[in-house]
Structure formats: structure tokens, C-alpha cells
Amino acid sequence: MKLSVIIVNYNVEFFLEQCLNSVLAASNGIDVETIVVDNNSVDNSLNMLNEKFPQIKLIANKDNRGFSKANNQGIVISKGEYVLLLNPDTIVEEDTFKKVLDFMDAHPDAGGLGVRMLDGKGRFLPESKRGLPTPAAAFFKMFGLSKLFPKSKKFAAYHAGHLPQDETHEVEVLSGAFMLMRKTALDKVGLLDEDFFMYGEDIDLSYRLIKGGFKNYYFAGTRIIHYKGESTKKNTVNYVYVFYNAMVIFAKKHYSKENAKLFSFLINSAIVLRALVSIVASTIKSLVVPFIDFIIVYAGMFIAANYWGEIILGEQQHYPIQFLYIVIPIIILFWQLSVYYSGGYDKPIKAQKILLGLLIGVMLILVVYALLPEIYRFSRALILFGALWSAISMISWRFIVYLLGVKSMKFGSKIAKRISVVGSDEETERVLSLINNTSIDASFLSKILLDIKLKTNVDTRVLGSVEQLKEIVKIHKISELIFCAKDFKAREIIDLMAELKSPDMDFKIAPPEQMFIIGSSSIDTSSDVYFVEVNAINKQSNKRFKRLFDFVISCMLLLTYPLHFWLSKQPLGLIKNLVLVIIGKYTLVGFDEDIKDVNLPQIKRSLLHPSDLISDDASNEDKVRINLVYARNYRIGNDFNILFKAFRLLGRINIINE
Structure with missing residues (x-):
């Protein structure tokens, strides 16, 4: 056996x-x-592997054991003579394995190898190529000096x-996304250190390979796509904490006591700093517009109240202090809440949503x-x-700032x-x-063919044609290209992406004979996966209205419990379930978790589902169909209908005991 490819999977079925x-x-x-090692995925990964890739060796863990x-x-x-650790969110070129194996065979001093990643x-x-995280290197990276001097050997x-990215070099650290190692080298230096749950284990093993007398290489002769961030979200405070703490483990293991302390201090400082910056920035970003709205609207109403009292009515203090300093702010906050739930604070700005929110609030x-x-009753006129002032001011100041x-x-x-x-x-x-x-909101859908001469009809x-791709993209201002994997080699797709x-x-990329298209919009965000007919319920506005529906209806049902408890099969369970919905753990209506072989958008677990409206002995196909229809054509009215018709099941005890 020449090569063993090992892929650890966790809930990334389509990438896998x-x-x-x-x-x-x-x-x-x-x-x-x-060899695929699945860390207890809850998506359809295992079924997909068994059906489409029966030739692979599968290890299905019953819990998430981490990367190492x-x-x-x-x-x-x-x-295998060589072992390749490969991330599931990667695509390798057709000749990648041949090239890297030839290089390793030609360099017996090589213990490990990484490749050029896009x-x-x-x-x-x-x-794709890294140095060891020494205290100095970590300091320069964490505090931004590496970005200021991106080609500096020191910073x-x-x-x-x-090191040029298009040249092969000896390096210190390999990436765990594509980490090819000689099996005899692993036998000598040992396996991945299991003290690292996620992140840092590749740095540790790379360093041990060097200490074991081997060399690590960055090989620029082939490329892979690494979507990065699909298996794990890398722009969160939690990621920063987990990643940098992995660096602390590395420092304590390999550095002197003094250097390890310095490194730990730098790391902990970075964690606190990044967390504070992230929290403050997020808070300011989310509250700055509502805060400006509040100040402008309150100022206008305060001035109007005093003008109305002093000038029109001739009274020095017509409105009581409580009205000016308590009631008016409460009214404004209520209007802002209504605007929020109407989508008035979404981007881009839509004036009609602001007006709708204010109308409902008023x-x-x-x-x-x-x-x-x-x-x-202080003043209906005010x-x-x-x-009126809220509508004018909210829209006007946004437009002026724009x-x-x-x-x-x-x-x-x-x-x-x-x-x-x-x-x-x-x-x-x-x-x-x-x-x-x-x-998908597309204003322009078009085709670029492999050979336009083969197209007989207009x-x-x-x-x-593909030969004109660069010019077509420029002239027609194409913002998204979807490559049909059936018609291209991976190397050709990567060439075009790089160009x-x-x-x-x-x-x-659209896999052949599949009902999804997969890709990534950026290195820091979750992937874009287009599913046929399954995404309407996942829209932000639908999620927001659904949460409002859950909260209001559950509160009303709790308040009126003495009037309807006798309709429920399990009255005590009804109370508990409604409380769980109010605190946000469940949604009133959602998908049937018992259906198989279908991929539905991620929403909260539900008390009721569309399948409750059909007979208990309905086939899995029927359940799949009705859940898909619910997901595709989501309406609040559908939730009302299911809630009304299946109300007797709302207190199901099995829900709360899971």
C-alpha cells in the first residue's frame, strides 16, 4: 500500500x-x-458514505473525539507507506497524489510535506507554509506587525x-488540512498529541518531525482548494480561545519554563484583548443605529411636548415629568422594537419596513x-x-449619512x-x-459552454465559450461562477479560480447528478450551499417572525391555560413545553426529526411538525414531501394551521425528556 488518506468528518456531508x-x-x-473517521455527525454523512463510497474504510465514533x-x-x-491527513473541506487536483509521492520518494530526508492551498x-x-510559533513570532502575529510587513523574515x-508561495521550500510547520507524512517517521516520533483537541496538533507534530531528524517541505508543485472555516467557524471569540490555548499547550511542552511563561502571558493577553475588542465592536455596531434613532426621536418629542405646553396651551409644565422622562422613552423603545421585528434595522435599508414597523407600533x-x-392619557396628538417625526427622522438621517x-x-x-x-x-x-x-436572488442567469459550436439552437x-471566460466575466459583470464538476477536472477549476x-x-462547484451546489464566499464565513427548494424557512426575516410567533403564542397559551388545558392529551407536559418555547429552546412548529434521507435547513427542534397532520402509518416518502413543502413555502399561517389542528399533541412528554 503506497498511500493512506485519512479524513476526519464532523457534520460537513456535502464538503466530504x-x-x-x-x-x-x-x-x-x-x-x-x-479512511474516514466520523466524529458522531448528526447530518446525513454516514448514510452518504455507506451509499456512495462503500469502498472506503469507515470508523463511526459515538462521540466527538476531536481532531487528534x-x-x-x-x-x-x-x-500505507505514506499517511495523508486531509480535511473534508478540501479538493485535490487529479495529479496531486502522484506529484507529492514522487517528491517524497526523491527526498528520503523528508518527514512531512504540505502543499499550496487556495x-x-x-x-x-x-x-500553507508556516514557521514555529516562537514568542517573538506569536507576538508579531497577534499584534498585527506581520500584516504590516508581510514579506519580512522577522515580523x-x-x-x-x-518564502515565495510559488516555490518549493523547506519549512518548519505543516498544515493539518493537508499533511503528508512518511509512516516510518511517524513510527519514530509518535502520533498526534491527543492533549490537543483541535488546533495546534499539526504544529506539535511538525516540530517533533524536525526534532526526530526529518525535514518538512512546502511543495508548490500542486494545489488544493481548502474552503477553510466550513468545518469550524474561525472568526469567533471561542475559536480564538481554543486556538491560542492550544499554543499554550505547545509552549509548555517544547519551550523552556521561562519562555513558556512569557508565551502564556502573551497568549492570555491576546485572548482577553481579542475578546474585549470583539464584544465591544459587536455591541457598538449593533446598537449605534438604534441609539441615534432614539436620541433624534426623543429630542424631537421632548421639544414638541414643551412647545405644545408652553406656546399652544400657555402652561409652563403641561406634561408631568413622568411622561417626559419615562413614558416617552418607553414609547420610543416600543416603536424601535416594532421596527426591528419588521426588518427596519436590516441591511440594506428599506424605508417601507421602517414605516411598517412604526405603523404597527403606533x-x-x-x-x-x-x-x-x-x-x-396624556396626549394622543403627541x-x-x-x-410622524420618527418616520421622517429615521429615514432622513440614514439617507444623509449615505x-x-x-x-x-x-x-x-x-x-x-x-x-x-x-x-x-x-x-x-x-x-x-x-x-x-x-x-437564490439572481438578477442574471447565464451559461458559458465548453464548446459553443456544439450548440445547435439559439x-x-x-x-x-470557456476560451472567452475572462472577457465574459468583465463585460457582463459576472459576480458568481458555478463550475460543472462533470465537465472539468479539479485542476482546471483551480486554474480558472486562480486566474x-x-x-x-x-x-x-456543482457535483454531477446532485441536487446541491457547494462553495465558499470567504475564508471567514460559513459556506454557501444551494439546495433545491429548501431554504425559504431559513431566511432571516422568517426566523425573526417565527421567533416572535413562538413567544407571543406561547405566552398567550400560558395565560389562557385554564380555558384550553382540557384539549391537550398531556396538560402538564403542555405547560413545560410552552415554557421551553418561551426561553428559546424549542419552536412550536418545525420539522419531523424521524424522517430519513432528507436534508433540511437547520432550525430549532419543534413540538409539532407537518407530519402530525397525516396518518401515523404514512410512509417516509410522504413525511419527507410534506416537510419539504413546509420548508420551501414557509408562512406564519402554516404554523397557525398546524398548531390549531395538532393542538392536542402540544404537550408531548417525549419532547421535554430528550
């Missing part, structure tokens, strides 16, 4: 499938075994910035106002004026994608049909 397809293509003519332990499980049973937008990933040592305030005793150059205050709809599918006529047609059955969607990469361009 794409990765395995590329691994099989790269294994042609080479004696390769593929899971890889070690694979290494222990591997039989992200989902075709950009070079600097972690950019962490990512070996002084109506509710006036209803409450009418129910109050006469002594508490409320109406405040609403004119001054603040692009985040842009009005209108989100910029629709300009998508072009690249491949054969038959395959591009299939992919376009798939896109049309999703809720199709206005055809922009040209066409730009901040405004996204790339995706």
Missing part, C-alpha cells in the same frame, strides 16, 4: 462528498486506501512570509392608550406627532447575484434548473 470524489480521481493508478484522537484512530489501522475564492492561504515569521400604542384610565459616503446606509434591495454556469450544454441546463428551484442565455480571483467574485 466533494472531497472524496477528488480523492478517488487523484488515486487513479496509485495503491491508495481512504480521530486522526490517530485512522493512522493506527492504516497500511481558499474558496481562489486566494492563496498563508498557512512575518509565523507564516514564513519571506396602532398597538393607541390600543393600549384607549384602555388606560383618563388620568394616564403620540401621532412622535410617530450621501456622505457611508455605504452601510445604502437603501434598496440586496445586490442580486449575476450568475453564470460553466460547462456542457446539458449540465449547465441541469444546474440552471436547480438554481431556479431555490430562492439560446440567449449562452454568453460564449479570475477578485474580491467581487464567488466560485461554486
